[in-house]
Amino acid sequence: MTAPTTTAPAGRGFIELLLARRELLLISVIIATVIIFSIANPSFLSFAHLFGLGRSTVYVGLMALGVMLVLLTGGIDISVSAIAVSSMYLTTVTLMAFDYQGTFLLAVALAVLIGGTLGLVNGVLVTWLKLPSLIVTIGTLTLYRGALLAFVGTDRFRSLPAQMAEFSGFAVIRTSDNGRMVALHGAVLILIVLAAVLALALSRTWWGRYIYAIGDNQEAAERMGVPVRSIRVTAFVLSGALAGLAGLFYAAMSRTADPASLNGVEMTVLAAVVLGGVSVTGGRGSVLGTLLGVLLITIVGSSLVLVGIPTAWQQLFIGLFVLFGVGVPALRERRNERRRGMVVSE
Amino acid sequence: MIEARLGPRAHIVLLGALVVVLAGTLSALAPSTFPTMRNMQSMMGQIAPLAILAICIGITFLIGGIDLSIVAVANCAAITAALVGEAMGPDAGALGIMAAAGSALVIGLLAGLTNGFLIATLRVHPIPITLGTMSVFIGISTGITNGATVFGNGYMSGLSTATVVLMPMTFVVFLVLLALCTGITLKTRTGFHMYALGESDKVARYSRLPVTRTIVMTYAASGVLAAIAGLIMFSSTNAANVSFASSYLMQAILIAVVAGIDPYGGTGRLWAILLGAAAMQMLQTGINMSLGSWSGSAFASNFIWGVLLIAVLGLSKWLSTRKHRTREAEVEEKLEEAEAVGSA
Amino acid sequence: MTTDRPDAVAPDRADFAVRVDGVTKTFGTVHALDDVSFQVRRGTIHALVGENGSGKSTLTKVIAGAHAPDSGTVTLDGELLEDLTPRDALRKGVRVIYQDFALFPNMTVADNIGFDGGVNPAGLVPRGKNIARTRSALETLGLTISPSTVLGSLSTAERQLVAIARAVSADGRIILMDEPTAALTQKEIDAFLGTVRHLASQGLSFVFISHKLREVVEVADDVTIIRDGKVVESGPAANFDQERISNLMTGSAVSNVRRESAWEVTEKPLLSARQMRLGSVFADVDLELHAGRVHGLSGLVGCGKIEIGLALAGLIPIDQGRIELDGAPLREARSERTIQYVPDDRLTEGLMLNWSIADNIAMNSLDQTTGRGGLQSVPKLGELGTRWKERLRIKTPTVAAPVSALSGGNQQRVLLSRMLAPQPRVLILNNPTVGVDVGSRAEIHDLVRSVADDGTAVLLISDEPAELMSICDDIAFVVDGRITARHAADEIDEERIIDINGQGKAA
Incomplete structure (x- = not known):
């Protein structure tokens, strides 16, 4: 045991540590949730359910990483669901128009390109025209979706190009669960790899430093010579590109390309990111926290029914999680500000 | 004297011109259907609930915030009214109406107070807070109704069918609420505090204005207004569902922005929401008239709203920076003149 | 040479x-x-x-x-x-x-000191090198901060040293x-x-x-x-x-002429603080403000002198102690209109830069701009603004002009007008002449003196010894959140003020 450095009782210190490190807090909450759920219904811990959980984190997770980037720079991106569905549907329609039978990678490239372009539009509007990102992305959310449904089509495709459809069976771990073969979808691995790359880029490259610096103190970043506008644009572009990938995966994994799907997902994504400890005013947040936020929201969303709570109440829990996720650290921050004699303002 | 709070006059002139041009064009294109009393009344009836939601956005924009939970609150209030009405039975008469409407308003007030209290005490940006409460309100509504549509027994329909001075009652309600809010913001101390808070919450705090009270009151008002909008929606369809009017949030923001209310706070005239709502409804009617037969018309109008929102925002930003520069330059000129006179 | x-x-x-x-x-x-x-x-x-x-x-x-x-x-x-x-x-x-x-x-701290805004964003951050550089820079300056401390948790002095370390180590x-x-x-x-x-x-x-x-x-x-x-x-x-x-x-030797008080210390202070404490910011603060006298508060940046002023104005809470107005405990100092606080940073804390001069002046005295039916009146707003424009000689053609068009000195006059308009009995000033020209500075000092002569108790928090010497009757010195010395202004001079503040903890 180490010598205590503060006079605070040990229990208090542990709670303080939990509150200070959002990732630890989330892991504890996730473990607690898993324990409660698996006591209430042992099938929670079945491979079938766990793999299913992993599968459903993918598209929210990908979008959440992008939204996290934008939030880190002090902006917000509401339009991800519209970008996801637009990229996915445009890609599918294009591939089908050319009766494309080649590799899935081309579909990926196309979806990422379309998503990135739509993200670029957001970025340019926000940084060059200096418009508020909330309003701009609420506008493009409606605009992208409206344009897609009005000018591209409203048909739902159930028979996707062969390569896309095959992706839904892309499994990495196979095991048997009560005599039934279940598999973990490969997209989970892709999400983890992308998240790791992003985490490395954020912590090791100057680009990552600049992303945090801009959200932390934009004026200081400008004075230190950071190309603030271009860096902010990269965040929007990446957010769009990741959303495009998320949309494509969503369609491929559900074997359906529906231009009306993913409606309202932006709220779940934002909830997950905020719950993951990413500050809405910028400068604070991590990839790990974001993924944990996504995981917690997915567990609660897809598992309530296992413990006998009707899915109808799911949204309530998501809301409460967001409020706690935002509120508890805020209260702690307010207390610190009070102690340090700061006149509080946003 | 208070131009900085009101915003550029050019914006209002442009918006007024847009309304006139739209009305003229539509009348010329469809002389037999557009400029008729029936069409006007129908347009007023259609826009009323949305326009009231735009007031919610307007007042929260003014104090530098935003209330994303308004549609959720409206639906929650409508569902409450439907359930209370059902519990009172079909023969409760006026008492039933009072109980249903009263409980809906109380729900709105509670929702608004929750928002205001959380934002003021946690001092977190209102986006994540109202996003969270939005989820909570939707969750409660979904949980209670199981996502199903609840129907009333028609006792509220009087609100949507009655007319006052040839205008639908619901539209008159909107006008009264708008006049009230405009008066409060421009003519009372609370209104001054709202503008001050929106212009700079730091300065407002250092000046020791009642910041917390202003925030709580504004969001409470937003909640009550949203509940009224919910009641109006319920009265016209006699049905309430948690997923109704999902596009109204975006459209309400659009009206507020078009009306020249600064999303960053501190600037705007609330009464211009009337012009914004009129322009919006006429555009909608125009789209329906010209694209009515096309299956994608509803989506096309969404597209147009999105484009419009960003275009108007960009234009308004440009106007206000230009206006500000001109005002500074004018003062500079006058000061120089005065100095020249003084030294001569 | x-x-x-x-x-x-x-x-x-x-x-x-x-x-x-x-x-x-x-x-x-x-x-x-x-x-x-x-x-x-x-x-x-x-x-x-x-x-x-x-x-x-x-x-x-x-x-x-x-x-x-x-x-x-x-x-x-x-x-x-x-x-x-x-x-x-x-x-x-x-x-x-x-x-x-x-x-x-x-x-x-290490990420701050190693920050470089001008490199290719695709490049890797040399983390090891940055930590080594941070260590040596901190060592050169005789600092014992850990490079992995989050900057936000440091004191003002420590932040200043980090800023210095960043500049000299690059x-x-x-x-x-x-x-x-x-x-x-x-x-x-x-x-x-x-x-x-x-x-x-x-x-x-x-x-x-x-x-x-x-x-x-x-x-x-x-x-x-x-x-x-x-x-x-x-x-x-x-x-x-x-x-x-x-x-x-x-530009002259006369701008810092001493302005003597005409009022003697009264038996009962107008505003007094007893044993005020707030976390690690300040402790055991006793302070008495008397009608007609200007009390100075001196100390290094970040010593807690500003927070003491903020606490007296009710802008920040206190953990312990009490504040008394006219001998009666003051619970809600924040809504007490007879106390007014003038912040030092007029650009972000003081003024609504885009707003008109009249709007800015009226902010704390809206009861004076109320017209018929208890409603706010724009003409009355203009009258109030014009009255103060004339009284404080704000150089502007019209009070409808935005504050941003004014010079620093005139902006400061607008801010002072706002705080004087409600006719306060206690005025707390935080560096009232930051960024104003020499002429305005002298005028503002005269104004503060005349406000005090009318029976207002003034607390002047200042970083400038000359300013303290110019208008204060008494000066208290704050070191690390405690008042370590009190002097009548005519007992000391500017040099002595710098010495007392520079002694730091040892004092």
Whole structure:
């Protein structure tokens, strides 16, 4: 045991540590949730359910990483669901128009390109025209979706190009669960790899430093010579590109390309990111926290029914999680500000 | 004297011109259907609930915030009214109406107070807070109704069918609420505090204005207004569902922005929401008239709203920076003149 | 000319690290810089001195590329740079210690010190190198902060030292320092000045902005004095002594004339604080403000003197102790209109810059702009504004003009009008003459004195010894959140104020 450095009782210190490190807090909450759920219904811990959980984190997770980037720079991106569905549907329609039978990678490239372009539009509007990102992305959310449904089509495709459809069976771990073969979808691995790359880029490259610096103190970043506008644009572009990938995966994994799907997902994504400890005013947040936020929201969303709570109440829990996720650290921050004699303002 | 709070006059002139041009064009294109009393009344009836939601956005924009939970609150209030009405039975008469409407308003007030209290005490940006409460309100509504549509027994329909001075009652309600809010913001101390808070919450705090009270009151008002909008929606369809009017949030923001209310706070005239709502409804009617037969018309109008929102925002930003520069330059000129006179 | 200092000859040689020629910069109606020319010889420390608002900070920002001048040129290391941007300046080896530090509060000390805004974003952050660099920089300055501490948890003085460490540890060749010692104790200042001298001997060039003339005389090779945006005198430090610099800065020797109080200490204080404590910010604070008297509060930046003022105005809470108004406990100091607080940062804390002068003045006295039916009246708003415009001689054609169009001194008058309009009995002023011209400064001092003469109790929190000496009757000194000394103003002088504050914890 180490010598205590503060006079605070040990229990208090542990709670303080939990509150200070959002990732630890989330892991504890996730473990607690898993324990409660698996006591209430042992099938929670079945491979079938766990793999299913992993599968459903993918598209929210990908979008959440992008939204996290934008939030880190002090902006917000509401339009991800519209970008996801637009990229996915445009890609599918294009591939089908050319009766494309080649590799899935081309579909990926196309979806990422379309998503990135739509993200670029957001970025340019926000940084060059200096418009508020909330309003701009609420506008493009409606605009992208409206344009897609009005000018591209409203048909739902159930028979996707062969390569896309095959992706839904892309499994990495196979095991048997009560005599039934279940598999973990490969997209989970892709999400983890992308998240790791992003985490490395954020912590090791100057680009990552600049992303945090801009959200932390934009004026200081400008004075230190950071190309603030271009860096902010990269965040929007990446957010769009990741959303495009998320949309494509969503369609491929559900074997359906529906231009009306993913409606309202932006709220779940934002909830997950905020719950993951990413500050809405910028400068604070991590990839790990974001993924944990996504995981917690997915567990609660897809598992309530296992413990006998009707899915109808799911949204309530998501809301409460967001409020706690935002509120508890805020209260702690307010207390610190009070102690340090700061006149509080946003 | 208070131009900085009101915003550029050019914006209002442009918006007024847009309304006139739209009305003229539509009348010329469809002389037999557009400029008729029936069409006007129908347009007023259609826009009323949305326009009231735009007031919610307007007042929260003014104090530098935003209330994303308004549609959720409206639906929650409508569902409450439907359930209370059902519990009172079909023969409760006026008492039933009072109980249903009263409980809906109380729900709105509670929702608004929750928002205001959380934002003021946690001092977190209102986006994540109202996003969270939005989820909570939707969750409660979904949980209670199981996502199903609840129907009333028609006792509220009087609100949507009655007319006052040839205008639908619901539209008159909107006008009264708008006049009230405009008066409060421009003519009372609370209104001054709202503008001050929106212009700079730091300065407002250092000046020791009642910041917390202003925030709580504004969001409470937003909640009550949203509940009224919910009641109006319920009265016209006699049905309430948690997923109704999902596009109204975006459209309400659009009206507020078009009306020249600064999303960053501190600037705007609330009464211009009337012009914004009129322009919006006429555009909608125009789209329906010209694209009515096309299956994608509803989506096309969404597209147009999105484009419009960003275009108007960009234009308004440009106007206000230009206006500000001109005002500074004018003062500079006058000061120089005065100095020249003084030294001569 | 002294022999141990670099030669001051041959001004046309490219041996100037910085050369500014004929730079003019205006903000709105204010000439922040007016045809300023300025040279820094390589390997020297060049002190830039002037009153607050004289244009020193603007000049550093022009050299750093943060402000584009309206006309004139900047030459760095012999290269004439058109349209200088912060990136260009960085590339030429310019490093700046800004007055507001320009640090990143959510990052660690090492990440702050190692931050470089001008490299290819795709490059890797040399984390090991940054930590080593941080360690050695902190060591040089005699600091014991861990490189992995999050900056936001440091005190003001520590942040200032981190800002210094960032500037001197990077491979900069020209270092601009804007009031780098404002938050430091004498011991820390000595270590810092030693480091600067050492680096200058290795060929680095420094621009050193300070209004602590003692430091200037002690460390500088050359001195340039700037007043109201113009260079009034420039030359080797040997040509100047403190008194001469001071006179050149103010333009006269009379601006800091003592304004004596006419009121004696009353038996009962108007406002008193007993044993106030707030966390680690301040403790055991006893303070009495008497009608008709101006009480000064002096101390280093970040010592807690400002927070004491904020607590008296109810802007921040206290953990312990009590505040009494007229002998009765004051519970809600925040809504007490007879107390008014004037913040120091009028641009972000004080004024609504885009709003009209009238709106800004009326903010705290809306009961005086109420017309028929209890409703706010625009004509009355204008009347109130005009009344105060005339009373405080605010130079503007109309009170409908935006505050941003006014000069610093006039903006400060608008802020004072707002706080005086509700006719306070207690006025708390935080550095009321920051960034105002010399003339306005004297007028504001006269105004504060006359407000006190009318029976108001005034608390003056100031970083400037001259200001304290000019209008205070009594002065209390705050060190690390405690009042360590109290003196009647006529017992001490400016030198003594600097000494008391510089003693730090040891006092």
